[in-house]
Amino acid sequence: MRALVWHGTQDIRCDTVPDPQIEDDRDAIIRVTACAICGSDLHLYDHFIPAMKKGDIMGHEFMGEVVETGRGVNGALKKGERVVIPFTIICGECDQCKRGFFSVCERSNRNRSMAAKVFGHGTAGLFGYSHLTGGYPGGQAEYVRVPFADRTHIKVPDSLTDEQVLFLGDIFPTGWQAAVQADIQPHDTVAVWGAGPVGQMAVRSAILLGARQVICIDSVPERLDMARAGGAITIDNSVESPVERLNELTGGKGPEKCIDAVGMEAHSPRALEQVYDRVKQAMMLESDRASVLREMIYVCRPAGILSIPGVYGGLIDKVPMGAVMNKGLTIRTGQTHVNRWTDDLLRRIEDGQIDPSFVITHRAGLEQGPELYRTFRDKKDNCIKVVLRP
Known part of the structure; x- marks a missing residue:
């Protein structure tokens, strides 16, 4: 065959x-x-x-x-x-x-x-x-x-x-599980990082589950177009700050639920962060790039939920666990x-x-x-x- x-x-x-x-x-x-x-x-x-x-x-x-x-x-x-x-x-x-x-x-x-x-x-x-x-x-x-x-x-x-x-x-049950384990409530803003296939399914799943507002972050125009067609507000992170825009869309409070549909090969629009992760990865000092995780932790509303369907394979660096603990964030993930x-x-x-x-x-x-x-x-x-x- x-x-x-x-x-x-x-x-x-x-x-x-x-x-x-x-x-x-x-x-x-x-x-x-x-x-x-x-x-x-x-x-x-x-x-x-x-x-x-x-x-x-x-x-x-x-x-x-x-x-x-x-x-x-x-x-x-x-x-x-x-x-x-x-x-x-x-x-x-x-x-x-x-x-x-x-x-x-x-x-x-x-x-x-x-x-x-x-x-x-x-x-x-x-x-x-x-x-x-x-x-x-x-x-x-x-x-x-x-x-x-x-x-x-x-x-x-x-x-x-x-x-x-x-x-x-x-990809359909993966996007669905990402939304379900975020425990979406009718008043929630859900932010989805990544408008690839899983991100697209997560956007539509969050809407089917009744989220008040779904926001999708990416930098690829056709993927952002597809997310908008599914009912999401979009943020192009190549031209605007997701943190600033998410705070603007939530009255400064941040989204209650954040979904990482990117995973281990995340690209950061911040040049120094991207170089840092690329160099660490090349030197085998970390296996996965964590820029999306860092951003989600920073912008998520206190007592919020981080849902991670994106695949991670090994070790990541510079993850702000102090923010996770002090903000009372819940992390849910898994295949x-x-x-x-x-x-x-x-x-x-x-x-x-x-x-x-x-x-x-x-x-x-x-x-x-x-x-x-x-x-x-x-x-x-x-x-x-x-x-x-x-």
């Missing part, structure tokens, strides 16, 4: 690789009908996430048709069914899964001991996201083996197109518990409350994937979200 394969930093190729096979009774094989390039994939592309190996298949946002199942799937999936596959692999049986904390499943990460050395405890297995999360081949391919397939799936109706439901596997939210989100799509396909700007075949990784990373050609058709 054909798949997008990691060969090193900024080196993704469309290679011919062996077809996946059933390895466990709870496995299924999916023929991929649509997959996407996610902002989180760029952290692998730029090699900021450790434990990648040459030959790893990329991608964690995909869907398709069931073509084969192991005996242990026990009718939970049948050949020919359309499914979206969550990026989090879940057993459905451990203590964390039973509590709905699917992204920290205790059984699905086959390299759990490696993750425990880095994080203190292991977390769930993820598709196409380094050997730290299990080394599972990803979904930017013609076929995928899905472990624990009797639980790791979302069945979708034939009445909805692939593009309407594809993002149930990651997405995808299956906790998908029944509700699928209903909202069916009811016409939202069509997540609005975010797609580029469509192509798998062979164009390597080029589109560069286009997406460099924000060229007005690229916001790429969907590939194997």
Whole structure:
């Protein structure tokens, strides 16, 4: 089969690789009908996430048709069914899964001991996201083996197109969880840093959850245009100060809820801060750039909530914990518990409350994937979200 394969930093190729096979009774094989390039994939592309190996298949946002199942799937999936596959692999049986904390499943990460050395405890297995999360081949391919397939799936109706439901596997529930864990109240101002795909979903989720005012901060014109189309007030941080503008929009009090939809590769418009983080990162004195976190902590209203769906992989520097403590801020973060939210989100799509396909700007075949990784990373050609058709 054909798949997008990691060969090193900024080196993704469309290679011919062996077809996946059933390895466990709870496995299924999916023929991929649509997959996407996610902002989180760029952290692998730029090699900021450790434990990648040459030959790893990329991608964690995909869907398709069931073509084969192991005996242990026990009718939970049948050949020919359309499914979206969550990026989090879940057993459905451990203590964390039973509590709905699917992204920290205790059984699905086959390299759990490696993750425990880095994080203190292991977390769930993820598709196409380094050997730290299990080394599972990803979904930017013609076929995928899905472990624990009797639980790791979302069945979708034939009445909805692939593009309407594809993002149930990651960015839609990620934006939704970011908004839900911010505990949005009707009087709240919610500020979202980053108008990429997750930021766009967080903006619309905050509006669906009843926020009084949603503000989105970015510097890319087409992304700001898309956020405004979704109901947000926008701030272009390349020409105006987010802190000053947010205080102006909130009567000097700051937003009650702040969402970091950027993560570890944040760019600061403040030249000295950007140089500081870039140099520290280059010297391996920090792995992640924290400019968005610093700004959120500074501007958030006392007793507010910081919600962090943006991916961080290691260490950050100069985070003002004194401000976090003295302002009484709450921080909530984590990889997405995808299956906790998908029944509700699928209903909202069916009811016409939202069509997540609005975010797609580029469509192509798998062979164009390597080029589109560069286009997406460099924000060229007005690229916001790429969907590939194997």
